[in-house]
Amino acid sequence: EKRREKALIKLARKTKSIKKQGNNIGIFGLTSTGKSTMINSLLGEKLADIGVGETTKEMTPYHGTRYTLWDTPGRNDESAYTNQEYISFIKGLTQRLILIQYTIKEILNLIRLFDDLGLDYDIVVNKFDDIDEDEQDKFRRQIQREILSFKLKCKKNVFFLSASYPRMFSDWLKMVHHLTEECLDYDDYTATYTESESESELNSDSSSSSDTDDDN
Numbered sequence: 001e002k003r004r005e006k007a008l009i010k011l012a013r014k015t016k017s018i019k020k021q022g023n024n025i026g027i028f029g030l031t032s033t034g035k036s037t038m039i040n041s042l043l044g045e046k047l048a049d050i051g052v053g054e055t056t057k058e059m060t061p062y063h064g065t066r067y068t069l070w071d072t073p074g075r076n077d078e079s080a081y082t083n084q085e086y087i088s089f090i091k092g093l094t095q096r097l098i099l100i101q102y103t104i105k106e107i108l109n110l111i112r113l114f115d116d117l118g119l120d121y122d123i124v125v126n127k128f129d130d131i132d133e134d135e136q137d138k139f140r141r142q143i144q145r146e147i148l149s150f151k152l153k154c155k156k157n158v159f160f161l162s163a164s165y166p167r168m169f170s171d172w173l174k175m176v177h178h179l180t181e182e183c184l185d186y187d188d189y190t191a192t193y194t195e196s197e198s199e200s201e202l203n204s205d206s207s208s209s210s211d212t213d214d215d216n
Contacts, residue, residue, distance in 0.1 A: 026070045
């Protein structure tokens with residue numbers, strides 16, 4: 001089994017990347033980690049479908065003014081190693097965001113693939129608003145311990161945020177600054193959120209966001 005895995009990794013390393021123009025950011029994560037909501041919030045408009053179950057069947061681009069976001073099917077299996085088109089795609093990306101909700105283990109196989117190929121990535125702990133406020137520090141430490149335990153080699157940053165309510169956590173601004181590598185006015189990329197809407201978001205309880213909990 002280990003010999004087969006090494007052979008697959010060797011094949012993946014030899015696969016050439018598909019070059020793309022501009023800043024291309026891949027959004028990875030299992031079904032219901034909030035990939036579609038993340039894309040819509042980053043672009044400031046509702047372009048990606050949100051629904052129950054897996055809504056993304058293939059790599060799908062969404063074009064913005066500062067970047068192109070790529071929605072990817074939710075997966076955490078070794079079949080990615082044998083799919084040369086998939087390997088070429090992820091190699092050609094400028095940046096990679098891996099969305100998780102509760103644990104690194106959710107998508108560890110894909111993270112291992114990125115590490116084996118020497119591809120940098122950022123981990124985004126989405127739906128952080130679902131964690132009780134008095135448990136958030138403990139949860140942060142848990143994720144950091146997992147990162148150390150699994151010895152992730154190519155991880156660059158870890159962001160704790162809510163794509164449904166971008167204004168709720170400061171890591172949203174940090175993530176966008178990182179993705180664009182420049183200081184941006186917050187309203188440039190959260191155009192769909194008015195001041196009154198953001199205030200209601202901050203005061204709403206977790207039940208008000210239940211309609212986005214099952215999105216892709």
